[in-house]
Amino acid sequence: MLLGTRKGLFKGALPPRVLLCQERSDVEFAGTFPRKRVTWVSFTRSATDMLLEEAVKRRVDVRGAHLITLTPPRAESVPALLGLFHPVIGLVEGFRWLPKLELIEAIASDDANTRFIAGSVDRKARRLTLLRGDLQAVVAPFSLFSQSGDGPAPDFGRLRLTDHGRTVSLGDYEASADAVLYELDPAHRRRLKSLRRDSEQSLGAALLRLRKQRGLRQGDFAPISAKEIARIERNLITQPHTRTLEVIASRLQVRPDEIADY
Amino acid sequence: MPFDLPMPRKLKAEGWKVKIREKERVEPPHVTVMHRADEWRLGLRDKQLLLPPGGRLRDIDPEVLRIIRRTGMS
Numbered sequence: 001m002l003l004g005t006r007k008g009l010f011k012g013a014l015p016p017r018v019l020l021c022q023e024r025s026d027v028e029f030a031g032t033f034p035r036k037r038v039t040w041v042s043f044t045r046s047a048t049d050m051l052l053e054e055a056v057k058r059r060v061d062v063r064g065a066h067l068i069t070l071t072p073p074r075a076e077s078v079p080a081l082l083g084l085f086h087p088v089i090g091l092v093e094g095f096r097w098l099p100k101l102e103l104i105e106a107i108a109s110d111d112a113n114t115r116f117i118a119g120s121v122d123r124k125a126r127r128l129t130l131l132r133g134d135l136q137a138v139v140a141p142f143s144l145f146s147q148s149g150d151g152p153a154p155d156f157g158r159l160r161l162t163d164h165g166r167t168v169s170l171g172d173y174e175a176s177a178d179a180v181l182y183e184l185d186p187a188h189r190r191r192l193k194s195l196r197r198d199s200e201q202s203l204g205a206a207l208l209r210l211r212k213q214r215g216l217r218q219g220d221f222a223p224i225s226a227k228e229i230a231r232i233e234r235n236l237i238t239q240p241h242t243r244t245l246e247v248i249a250s251r252l253q254v255r256p257d258e259i260a261d262y
Numbered sequence: 263m264p265f266d267l268p269m270p271r272k273l274k275a276e277g278w279k280v281k282i283r284e285k286e287r288v289e290p291p292h293v294t295v296m297h298r299a300d301e302w303r304l305g306l307r308d309k310q311l312l313l314p315p316g317g318r319l320r321d322i323d324p325e326v327l328r329i330i331r332r333t334g335m336s
Contacts, residue, residue, distance in 0.1 A: 105299060154284075163296055175285035176286050178287060180285070195313045
């Protein structure tokens with residue numbers, strides 16, 4: 001839900017799943033959407049005031065919806081905003097935002113959790129806080145952005161988010177969002193590992209995929225031990241005995257030569 | 263400055279970029295191809311798209327792939 005901007009910003013159709021609220025009645029209509037899946041983006045302080053007024057006056061239920069204020073709201077309105085929305089991002093000055101159009105597109109995208117929409121620098125603590133499109137934050141120590149060879153050193157005073165949220169620019173220094181998340185977010189690493197495993201062509205990877213598809217555990221292949229199944233799946237055994245393959249295939253209800261196709 | 267492969271004006275206007283940034287996941291070696299919000303990692307060893315984000319080579323403008331090959335990167 002966008003507040004305090006004009007459709008002209010988008011030079012055509014709005015991105016999918018984005019709704020522009022230009023009038024007070026739009027806020028009431030938007031309030032009928034399932035709130036936990038709604039992110040309000042307010043471009044101006046007056047738009048934030050309007051949202052708050054309408055939410056209170058017309059009892060629009062926004063509790064639990066996300067709110068991003070690209071311009072920090074009035075200090076007096078902060079307690080009410082915090083009471084109605086969760087999380088509220090942009091309450092203080094100092095955030096560097098992705099360009100508006102890219103920001104909206106990144107939030108509404110399917111890979112919002114891998115793109116950065118905002119960042120702020122804490123020089124005293126030597127930390128950079130980066131906010132993803134799904135509004136989860138990661139905190140990166142300055143040391144994460146090491147200089148490579150005779151390349152440029154990161155200039156934390158010139159933080160920008162670019163390339164639709166896929167690049168963190170620190171002056172002339174650039175870091176890929178993927179590389180930053182790989183180091184800071186265990187869930188991101190697990191997702192990558194799972195993607196790699198799914199794409200792998202080995203017999204072990206095929207067995208793992210098929211076993212999971214059948215809802216079986218490694219211990220479900222007696223008399224083959226769970227340990228041996230694990231060793232095959234981890235490619236520690238690349239050519240199992242014919243009899244072993246026959247037992248596994250029978251349990252998976254396929255022919256032995258079909259396992260590798262999965 | 264990241265390595266930013268120069269693109270003809272037309273491709274640049276369409277939003278195509280080829281980059282190697284200062285901080286990347288370095289293994290396996292690759293270049294990052296970008297087109298507006300889309301991104302691909304093109305492996306320099308096997309010339310295949312890396313996971314993630316994977317994707318299909320045919321979604322990349324053939325002229326961009328030609329330019330990458332011409333520079334000897336792939």
